[in-house]
Amino acid sequence: MTDVSVLLNYVEASGIEDISSILNQATERFSNGEINLRQYKEILMSIAKRTDKLAKEIYQKQxxxxxxxxxxxxxxxxxxxxxxxxxxxxxxxxxIRGYDDKIK
Structure with missing residues (x-):
């Protein structure tokens, strides 16, 4: 989990190039089973918030x-x-979670 925490902290301080790289890395790690669904979701939410914030800054500047x-x-x-x-x-x-809940 520490590794995921480091990624989340990195997202908060990252620019566009780094965010794209983090997204690719997180997706690969999730696909390989290195991180679980909850961790992947947390990373995606963090990236979405960061990109929205950066986009808003650019839009306001424009x-x-x-x-x-x-x-x-x-x-x-x-x-x-x-x-x-x-x-x-x-x-x-x-x-996926909805489907899993129906199976149980």
């Missing part, structure tokens, strides 16, 4: 500064894609 670079807009789109991917993963977890 509203106040008309000289926003194209790169900022691309970063914004990337953040939205990552956030969408996390939320899709969370939806799948809800479906």
């Amino acid at each position: 509203e106040t500064d008309q000289n926003t670079r194209l790169i900022d807009i691309e970063e914004y789109r990337t953040l939205l894609d990552i956030s969408r991917e996390c939320r899709d993963g969370l939806r799948q977890i809800v479906l």
